[in-house]
Every structure is written in C-alpha cells, then in structure tokens.
Amino acid sequence: MFKSAVFNLQEATKDQVQEFLNSFDTVLTDCDGVLWIENNAIQGSADTMNYLRKLGKKIFYVTNNSTKIRSDFAAKAQQLGFIASQDEILSTAYLVAHYLKGIGFTKKVYLLGSNGIGEELKAVGIRHIGVGPDPVKPDFKNMQPSELDPEVGAVVVGFDEHVSYPKFMKAACYLSSEECLFVATNTDERFPKSGSIVVPGTGTLVRAVETCSERKALVLGKPHAYVRKFLESCGLNPARTLMIGDRCNTDIELGVRCGFQTLLVLSGVTSSKELDAIRNEKKAPLPDVVLPKLGDLLSLVPS
Ligand SMILES: [Mg+2]
Numbered sequence: 001m002f003k004s005a006v007f008n009l010q011e012a013t014k015d016q017v018q019e020f021l022n023s024f025d026t027v028l029t030d031c032d033g034v035l036w037i038e039n040n041a042i043q044g045s046a047d048t049m050n051y052l053r054k055l056g057k058k059i060f061y062v063t064n065n066s067t068k069i070r071s072d073f074a075a076k077a078q079q080l081g082f083i084a085s086q087d088e089i090l091s092t093a094y095l096v097a098h099y100l101k102g103i104g105f106t107k108k109v110y111l112l113g114s115n116g117i118g119e120e121l122k123a124v125g126i127r128h129i130g131v132g133p134d135p136v137k138p139d140f141k142n143m144q145p146s147e148l149d150p151e152v153g154a155v156v157v158g159f160d161e162h163v164s165y166p167k168f169m170k171a172a173c174y175l176s177s178e179e180c181l182f183v184a185t186n187t188d189e190r191f192p193k194s195g196s197i198v199v200p201g202t203g204t205l206v207r208a209v210e211t212c213s214e215r216k217a218l219v220l221g222k223p224h225a226y227v228r229k230f231l232e233s234c235g236l237n238p239a240r241t242l243m244i245g246d247r248c249n250t251d252i253e254l255g256v257r258c259g260f261q262t263l264l265v266l267s268g269v270t271s272s273k274e275l276d277a278i279r280n281e282k283k284a285p286l287p288d289v290v291l292p293k294l295g296d297l298l299s300l301v302p303s
Pocket of ligand 1: 030031032033034192245246247268269
C-alpha cells in the first residue's frame with residue numbers, strides 16, 4: 001500500500017496508519033528481537049500485540065528458536081504481558097516433530113539440540129538420543145562403532161549449548177549412511193543481543209555438521225519452504241497477512257516469499273545501518289515498512 005519499499009511508518013499520516021491497520025487480518029510475529037530480548041519484554045510490544053488482537057487480528061508467534069516447547073513459549077509470552085495460547089505458537093521444535101511424524105518416521109533421532117525439540121518429538125512418539133553434554137575425552141578420535149546407536153535414522157540439528165567435538169563426530173558418522181535423514185531447525189547466524197557480545201546462533205552448528213558430513217540439511221524454519229507450506233496450510237490470505245520481524249534474511253524473506261506484507265523493527269538483529277547496506281547492495285528482501293520498535297506503532301494509532 002505504500003509506494004516505496006522500506007516506508008518509515010512514523011512518517012505516515014493518520015489516514016495512512018489507519019489504512020495500514022485495515023489492510024491485514026492476520027499478524028505473524030517473530031519473537032526474539034521483536035517482542036523480547038532474552039527474558040525482557042521490549043517496551044510497548046505487549047501493548048501493541050494485545051491492541052492488534054483487540055482489533056480482531058488473528059495472531060501467530062513464529063519463532064526459529066528451538067529450545068522450548070510451545071506451552072513454555074506461551075507461558076513466557078504471558079509472563080511478559082502478551083495474550084498468547086499454545087495453538088498460536090509456531091516454533092521450530094514443533095516443526096521438526098510435525099515434519100518427522102508427517103513422513104512416517106519411526107526410527108530414532110540423534111539430536112544435536114536441546115530438550116525443546118526432545119519434548120516435541122516425545123509428544124509425537126519419536127525416540128531421540130543426544131541431548132546434554134558429551135564431553136571430549138583424551139582419546140576422542142578413537143571413537144568406536146559400538147558408541148553409535150544402530151537405530152538412529154535421522155540427525156536433527158537445533159540450538160545446543162552443549163555442542164562438542166564428539167557430537168560433531170557422531171552426527172557425521174550417522175550421516176555417512178545415505179538413508180539417514182539430515183534435518184535442521186534454522187540457520188540464524190546469531191541471537192539478538194545489545195552491546196559487543198556475540199551469541200552464535202543455530203546456523204553455526206548447522207554449517208559445522210554440513211561441513212563434516214559433506215551433506216546439506218533440510219532446514220525447516222524461516223525463511224525456508226517447510227514453514228512456508230505449513231503457514232499456507234493454515235488458510236491465511238497472504239495479501240491480508242502481516243509478517244513482523246527483526247531480521248531481513250529470515251523474517252522479511254519469509255514474508256516476501258509468501259506474499260505477505262512485511263514490517264521490520266530495528267530492536268533486534270538488523271540495525272538501521274545494516275538496513276541501509278541491504279538497500280544499497282540488494283542482499284536480502286526489503287520490508288514494506290519499518291519502525292524503530294514494535295511499541296512505536298501504538299503511538300501512531302489515530303485516536
Ligand atoms: Mg528475531
């Protein structure tokens with residue numbers, strides 16, 4: 001509805017803001033970097049999401065984070081002031097379980113990931129091993145075939161704070177069998193974080209396993225095809241759906257690929273400097289509209 005890409009919503013007239021609010025029925029929002037950072041809500045985000053709900057918008061929380069089950073996500077959202085139910089959460093841990101169950105997978109999963117995926121797998125009756133520390137022993141290169149579980153039929157890579165060399169070895173050994181499936185939750189480079197500390201994201205682990213296994217993972221999260229098909233199967237009308245995110249190469253890319261409207265907020269990963277670079281170099285799709293943070297939308301709403 002706005003003539004140029006990356007329209008700063010703060011420069012819109014009251015009528016344009018009203019027209020924008022009227023232009024979608026469904027809101028898909030990313031979580032980390034849009035609604036909260038770690039355990040702190042970003043100022044105004046909860047009020048804005050709850051306001052959109054009050055307007056009758058259908059809400060889905062779409063996150064690449066694989067460390068929690070959906071009910072934990074809903075509980076976290078509620079604790080931070082967001083109205084949310086489990087059915088509105090679409091996380092990559094859930095997508096992994098949904099995908100494997102959907103293809104009739106009955107073997108065991110070697111999980112380079114956390115309990116979030118483990119619990120979602122358990123909920124659909126899929127067994128898994130690998131969660132938790134697997135420390136390096138002095139003779140770590142002399143791993144024996146007996147240390148591998150012959151029932152493993154898939155390697156799943158998500159976020160794993162206990163990532164270790166033996167885990168990479170095991171993942172690569174399982175993947176040396178062509179029949180072994182290779183699934184990853186997402187390829188995000190880093191977590192949103194302010195200041196000079198960089199927290200490597202799941203993409204770091206996925207690339208490491210891809211390198212040592214000499215294979216490519218099927219990636220389920222944003223912006224890849226599986227989450228897209230899943231969202232499309234929810235019966236959304238793409239032209240009347242708004243995707244909100246803090247990353248151009250996942251959230252906005254997904255929105256553009258699906259034909260949704262897109263709103264980028266600069267409270268997470270993509271900074272305004274990076275947005276300028278993306279605009280100049282056309283490195284990733286550009287959002288339709290941009291705001292410093294989601295909470296700024298409320299102050300623009302015509303009274
Ligand atoms: Mg994010």
